[in-house]
Amino acid sequence: MYNQLEQESDNEQIDIKSIIRQYLAYWPWIAVCVCIALVGAFLYLRYTPESYNTTAKIKILTEKEATDLALDLDKILGKGNVNLENERAVLSSFRLNKQVVEQLNLQVSYFQSGRINESAVYNAPFIVSYVPEADTAEVDLNFEITIKDRGYKLTHLPTEKSVETATYYVETATAQFPFTIKPRDVGNISPGENPTYRVAITSVSKATQNLLSKISVSPDGKNSDILILSLDATSKEQAQAILNTLVEVYTEDGILDRQEVSKRTIAFIDERFKFLAGELDSIEVAKGNYKQGNNISIFEADAASVLEKRAVKDEQLFEVETQLLLADVLQKSMASDENFNLLPANIGLNSTAVNDLVSDYNSSVLEYNKWKASAGDNNPKVKILKQAILDLNANIGSSLRGYKNQLEQTVKQNKRAQYSAQQSFETLPNKEKILRSIEREQLLKENLYLLLLQKREEAAITMAVTSPNVKIIDYAITNSIPVAPKKKIIVLAALLLGVLVPVGVLYLKFLTNTKIYIGKDIEAINPNSPILGEIPSIADPKDLLKDTVGTSQTDEAFRTLVHNLNFMISALPQEGGRVIAMTSSVKGEGKTTVSFNVAQTYFQLKKNVLLVGADLRNPQLHPLINETKETAGLSNYLSDNSTKWEDLVLTRKRESERFDILLSGPIPPMPTVLLSSQRFKDFIQEARQQYDYVIIDTAPTVLVADTLTFADQADFTAYVVRSGVTIKPLIEFSKKLVDQKKISNLGYIVNDVSNRRGQGHNYGYGYGYSAEEPKTPWYQFWK
Numbered sequence: 001m002y003n004q005l006e007q008e009s010d011n012e013q014i015d016i017k018s019i020i021r022q023y024l025a026y027w028p029w030i031a032v033c034v035c036i037a038l039v040g041a042f043l044y045l046r047y048t049p050e051s052y053n054t055t056a057k058i059k060i061l062t063e064k065e066a067t068d069l070a071l072d073l074d075k076i077l078g079k080g081n082v083n084l085e086n087e088r089a090v091l092s093s094f095r096l097n098k099q100v101v102e103q104l105n106l107q108v109s110y111f112q113s114g115r116i117n118e119s120a121v122y123n124a125p126f127i128v129s130y131v132p133e134a135d136t137a138e139v140d141l142n143f144e145i146t147i148k149d150r151g152y153k154l155t156h157l158p159t160e161k162s163v164e165t166a167t168y169y170v171e172t173a174t175a176q177f178p179f180t181i182k183p184r185d186v187g188n189i190s191p192g193e194n195p196t197y198r199v200a201i202t203s204v205s206k207a208t209q210n211l212l213s214k215i216s217v218s219p220d221g222k223n224s225d226i227l228i229l230s231l232d233a234t235s236k237e238q239a240q241a242i243l244n245t246l247v248e249v250y251t252e253d254g255i256l257d258r259q260e261v262s263k264r265t266i267a268f269i270d271e272r273f274k275f276l277a278g279e280l281d282s283i284e285v286a287k288g289n290y291k292q293g294n295n296i297s298i299f300e301a302d303a304a305s306v307l308e309k310r311a312v313k314d315e316q317l318f319e320v321e322t323q324l325l326l327a328d329v330l331q332k333s334m335a336s337d338e339n340f341n342l343l344p345a346n347i348g349l350n351s352t353a354v355n356d357l358v359s360d361y362n363s364s365v366l367e368y369n370k371w372k373a374s375a376g377d378n379n380p381k382v383k384i385l386k387q388a389i390l391d392l393n394a395n396i397g398s399s400l401r402g403y404k405n406q407l408e409q410t411v412k413q414n415k416r417a418q419y420s421a422q423q424s425f426e427t428l429p430n431k432e433k434i435l436r437s438i439e440r441e442q443l444l445k446e447n448l449y450l451l452l453l454q455k456r457e458e459a460a461i462t463m464a465v466t467s468p469n470v471k472i473i474d475y476a477i478t479n480s481i482p483v484a485p486k487k488k489i490i491v492l493a494a495l496l497l498g499v500l501v502p503v504g505v506l507y508l509k510f511l512t513n514t515k516i517y518i519g520k521d522i523e524a525i526n527p528n529s530p531i532l533g534e535i536p537s538i539a540d541p542k543d544l545l546k547d548t549v550g551t552s553q554t555d556e557a558f559r560t561l562v563h564n565l566n567f568m569i570s571a572l573p574q575e576g577g578r579v580i581a582m583t584s585s586v587k588g589e590g591k592t593t594v595s596f597n598v599a600q601t602y603f604q605l606k607k608n609v610l611l612v613g614a615d616l617r618n619p620q621l622h623p624l625i626n627e628t629k630e631t632a633g634l635s636n637y638l639s640d641n642s643t644k645w646e647d648l649v650l651t652r653k654r655e656s657e658r659f660d661i662l663l664s665g666p667i668p669p670m671p672t673v674l675l676s677s678q679r680f681k682d683f684i685q686e687a688r689q690q691y692d693y694v695i696i697d698t699a700p701t702v703l704v705a706d707t708l709t710f711a712d713q714a715d716f717t718a719y720v721v722r723s724g725v726t727i728k729p730l731i732e733f734s735k736k737l738v739d740q741k742k743i744s745n746l747g748y749i750v751n752d753v754s755n756r757r758g759q760g761h762n763y764g765y766g767y768g769y770s771a772e773e774p775k776t777p778w779y780q781f782w783k
Contacts, residue, residue, distance in 0.1 A: 005069065007585070011714065020397070022506075022510065023506055026502065026506055026579070027266050027414055029502050030498070030499060030502045030503065033501055033502040034495060034498030034499060035498070037494040037495065037497045037498030037501075038491070038494050038495065038754055039492050039495060041490050041493070041494030044314075044485065044488060044490065045485055045491075047114075047116045047117050048485050049120065049234040049425075050234065050482035050484070050485070051233060051234050051482060051484040051485075052232070052233065052234070052236055052239070052478050052480075052481075052482050052483060053230060053231075053232050053477055053478070053479045053483045053596070054230070054231050054232075054236065054239035054240055054243060054476050054477065054478040054479070055228055055229065055230045055231075055243075055474070055476070055477060056186070056228070056229045056230070056232065056244065056247060056472075056474055056475055056476040056477070056480075057220065057226055057227070057228055057229075057472075057473040057474040058226070058227050058247055058250075058470050058471065058472055058473060059225055059226045059227075059470070059471040059472075059473055060084065060087050060225050060226075060227065060470060061225075061470065061471055078447065082605075084225070084227060087218075087227060088217045089374060089375070090250065090253070090370065090374060091217045091227070091229065091246065091250055092212060092213075092215065092217055092290070093373070093374035094209075094212065094374070095209055095373055095374055095618070096246065096249050096250055096253060097208050097211050097212055097215070097246070098204060098205075098208045099249045100242060100245045100246050100249055101204055101207045101208050101211060102204060103245055103249070104238075104241055104242065104245055104268075105127075105129065105130075106207050106211060106242070107130060107201060107202050107203065107206075107207040108128050108129075108130055108179075108199065108200075108201050109199070109200045109201075110122070110124040110197055110198075110199055111197065111198040111199075111200065112127075112194055112196070112197050113194060113196060113197075114122075114194070116244050118198065119234070120234055121197065121235075121556065122235035122237055122238040123184065123237065123490050124197055125147065125182065125183065125184055125185075125189045126145070126147075126152075126168070126181050126182065126183055126184060126189060127181065127182050127183075127184055128145075128179050128180070128181055128199050129179055129180045129181075129182075129202050129388040130178065130179050131173035131178050131180060132178070132181055132256055133173075134173035134174060134175060134178035134179075135175070135178035136178075137176045138239045140200070140201070140202045140203075140206075141178070141200070141201040142156075142157040142158065142198065142199070142200050142201075142203075143155065143156060143157060143179075143198070143199045144157055144196060144197070144198050144199075145197045145199055146195055146196045146197075146200075147189060147195040147196075147197075148164065148195075150166060150167065150168075151164060151165035151166050151168060152164070152168070152170070152181065153165075154170075156176055156177070157198070161176065163176075163177070166538070168181070168182070168183050168189050169181065169182055169183075170182075178201075179199075179201065206379045206715050212244070214229070214231055214232065214233070214591075215229065215231050215242075215246070216229070216230040216231070217229055217230075217241075217698040218776065226473060227502055229243050229246065229247070229476075232244055232483055232484065234542075236478040239476065239478060240475075240476035240477075240478060241476075242476075243475075243476035244475055244476050247470070247472060247475075248719050250470065251470045254470060255338060255729055263346070264341070264342035264343070264344060264362075264455055265344045265345055265346070265455065265456075268333060268344040268347075268454075269347075269452045269455060269456040270456070272329065272452055276445055276448060276449045276452070277449075277743045279445050281314055283438065283441060284446060286438060290608065308668070314440065316414050317411065317414040317415065318440070318443070318444055318447070319445065320407055320411050320414060321409045321411060322348075322444065322447065322448060322451075323348075323350055323403075323407055324351065324404060324407040324408065324411065325448065326347055326348050326349050326378075326448075327349065327351075327354075327400055327403055327404050327406075327407065328684065329347070330344065330347065330349065330354070330358075330400060331345065331397070331400050331404075331528070333396065334393065334396065337581050340365045340368060340369075340386075340389050340723050341364055341365075342362050342366075343358050343361055343362060343396070343471045344358075345358050345359060345362060346455060346458065347452070348451050349403075349453055351399065351403045353395070353399050353403075354396065354400060354403060356398045357392060357395050357399055358396060358397045361389065361390055361392040361393065361396060363620070364388050364389045364392060365389060367385055368382065368385040368386060368389060371385060389455075390634065468598050502625065514727045514728045514729070515542055515724055515726065515727055515728070516721050516722075516723065516724075516726045516727070516728060516731060516750070516754060517723050517724060517750075518534060518723065518750060519531035519534055519748065519750050521728070521731075522721065522731055522748050522750070525728060525731045525732055525735060526731055526732075526734065526735040526738070526748075528735075528738070529719075529734075529735070529738060529746050529747055529748060530564070530568065530748070530749060531558050531563030531747070531748050531750065532561055532565060532568070532718060532747040532749050533557060533564055533749055534557065534559075534566045534723075534749075534750040534753045535554065535557045535558065535561065535590075535594060535597075535749065535750065535751045535752065535753060536553055536554055536557055536752075536753050536754060537752050537753070537754045554597075555601075558597050558598060558600075558601040559601055559605075561598065561601070561749060562598060562601045562602060562605065564717065564747075565580065565598070565718065566716075568716060568745070568747055569715055569716045569745075570718045572715050572716070572745065574587070575688065576685075576688035576689045576690045577608075577687070577689070577691045577693055577694055578599070578688075578689070578691045578692070578693050578694070578715050578716070579684055579687070579688060579693075579694045579696065579713065579714045579715050579716075580693060580694070580695050580696070580710060580714060580715065580716050580717075581614075581696045581698050581707065581710075581714035581716070581717045581718070582594060582595040582598070582695060582696065582697050582698060582718050582720060583698040583700065583701055583707045583717060583718070583719060583720065583729045584700050584701070584719065584720040584721065584722075584726075585610065585700055585701060585702045585705065585719075585726060585730035585733060585734065586700045586702050586703060586726075587618055587700050588721040588722070588725065589700075589720050589721060589725060589751060590720060590722050590751040591697060591698075591720040591751075591754055592613075592615070592620040592624075592697050593751070594619050594718075594720050594749055594751055595611060595621075595695050595696075596611060596621065596624050596697075598718075599611040599659065599661075599693070599695045600659070602692070602693050603652070603657060603659035607657060607692040608657055608658045608659075608690070608691045608692045609658070609659050609660070609691060609692065609693045609694075609695060610649070610660045610661075610662065610687050610690070610691040610693070610695070611659070611660070611661045611662070611695045611697065612634060612636060612687070612694065612695065612696045612697065613633060613634060613661075613662060613663045613664035613665075613697050613709075614664070614675065614696045614697055614698045614706070614707075615664060615697055615698060615699045615706075616634065616635055616664050616665075616667060616668055616671035616674065616675065616699070616700070616706065617667065617671050617699055617704060617706070619633075619663065619664035619665075619667070620700070621661070621663055621664065622663050622664075622698055623652065625661060627650070627663060629663070629664075629666065629667070630666055631663050632648050632663075632665050632666075633648055633662055633663035633664050633665030633666075634648075634662055634663070634664055634665050635664060635665035635666055635667070635668045635671075636648060636665045636666070637662075637665075637679075637683065638668075638674040638675075638677060638679055638680055638683075639668060639674060641679070645662060645683055645686075645687075648662055648663075648665075649661060649662045650662075650663070658691075660691070661753070671699070671704075671706055672704070672705060672706050672709060675706050675709050675710055676709035676710065677722055680710060681710065684696075684710070684713045696714065701733070701734070701737065701743075702730065702733060708737075708742055708743070710744065711743050712743075714745075715745065716745045716746075716747065717743050717744075717745060717747075718732050718746075718747055718748075718749050719746055719747065719748050719749065720748075720749045720751050721748060721749070721750055721751065721752075722752045723750055723751065723752050723753040724752070724754075724755065725752070731748075734746065
């Protein structure tokens, strides 16, 4: 059992050397493919513009860093407290990149044609400005602009319609040419070697999407607050301009966001100024009219002490009423809908809770507006911020109501205290009391006006000194080494492609090849039948018709075949001479030539041999001995009982040995009947007694059943297959004949074996012998 497994393992081993030789046989084709691939890679590298990587570095500052550069514990520990993902989303937003496209006019692209292809140009000698109002088609546009001695020649590429201008300035856009042109250098234009340019105009949206696909924003490290902006482009100047402009737009956008609270506060105070100015004017007029109508000038001196006592109560009441008024003002400014407008901050309320809520509310509104502009209403982050703003709005309202209730209670207490103090004024005229009330209201409005004026100045100063939340570490820098095309990788890929493509084609060729080439191919299908020999290609079978022993590799191959045949039949029972049937699957596999040469080899080994042509349907033995089909032979003997076969043989004698040949004879009408007759069986038995070896050249087994009718009369059946001709299913057919016991003692002869390219087998022929077959030209790929 162990030996059987070991034998099966040996049979399954892959012959690596044979596989390598199989592919190396086509090395000229592989070399040609490699050369073609390398030439293609060279042309690609020659005419593909180089792309360079440009990077810029910015640091996102916290609120403290942006104002007083204070350090916190997270910074000391090396941890970033900035949400870089939010800032990356802003830098990669469509809104900011659209501003970059519009500022740099990136929707217009310039190309200049070369000898082979065209290349992109960033700084063309002219500037094309797209005028969308004049464009009626609103599609991607392509134009050709040729610089003339004076003016341009404008060509609309899809329609080939052209027009020439008189100057280098085109200031009027048309439906056909919806753009204006001006020289990049005022009053001077230099076309260079090629004066023709192609101008492609696309929409701002497409240009922005294209830019977004090229720009990469990534953090510098895991705990870093630094972002790296990267862009690969063929033009170094354009890439640097894009990244620097993006940083400027992002910086300006951050400043505008932080100024929104101050702008809202200033706008609110300006509105209150108009109202307070009107009220103060009205109070001044009412006070003057009252004093004039009631003849009042000053208070009595004896009321000074009483007024001093009331001053404290008045001041307390004034402060409380001021806070209550500011609370009303803030409550009225709160939006009742979901527009989420910013609330005025730091207007003078003494409630820390309310001020903190207002500050948190404004911060949430700013972040909500930013995310809504870049991500849309359905973004989960936007929905969370919206709910947070609603909650803060409700908390501010609740806190204001509680704060106002507290202030109202305080007002009541102060008024009660004032009322008790007013008892001391009963001796004063009622008119003086009314005048004091008017003056108190006037003072309240004046103080509120001054307070709001102070807050407005604070907000204006805050807006003016707003610093950016970005620190530019490195402006856009372009690496001097191109990132694309990668020359080494492309050359290596071309080399691999040049090898893999022909190898792949060869692999498919070998994979789909079902032909038999050597004995190993037969053993893989029918391992139970031996391989008797492998016969190399015979240039001319007639050359072997000689009496002397040959020294060519073909002669040696037949001698080896004969020795193998003797070894196989030596163990069979001995009944006179040996009968060997030579057959094949189909015609054209060389069984007749092999039969003749086997018989010739036995004759050279001093054996008496009879070669019988039993292929009565398609005899091919007669040309080898310069006879015709009409020469009498086996068919004459089998069809005429009065004829003796000994009289029909053609004899070649040498000393005591004979080499007799019995041809097929004329083609009979029913070969199968003749070959299955008792007369043919008697003939075989008679031939056994007179010859050492009887070689029978039979008909192919697949085409007709002639051979199977007398296969049991042969001691051994040699099955001839032709290298490069016989297909593997025919070997399976012969295996079935053995398995079904229609043929016994079968062995294979591989005929016409040559040093064919691509089979990867070293046959060993040529050791001391001359080659008989010309080499196949390397360019015959199919051979």
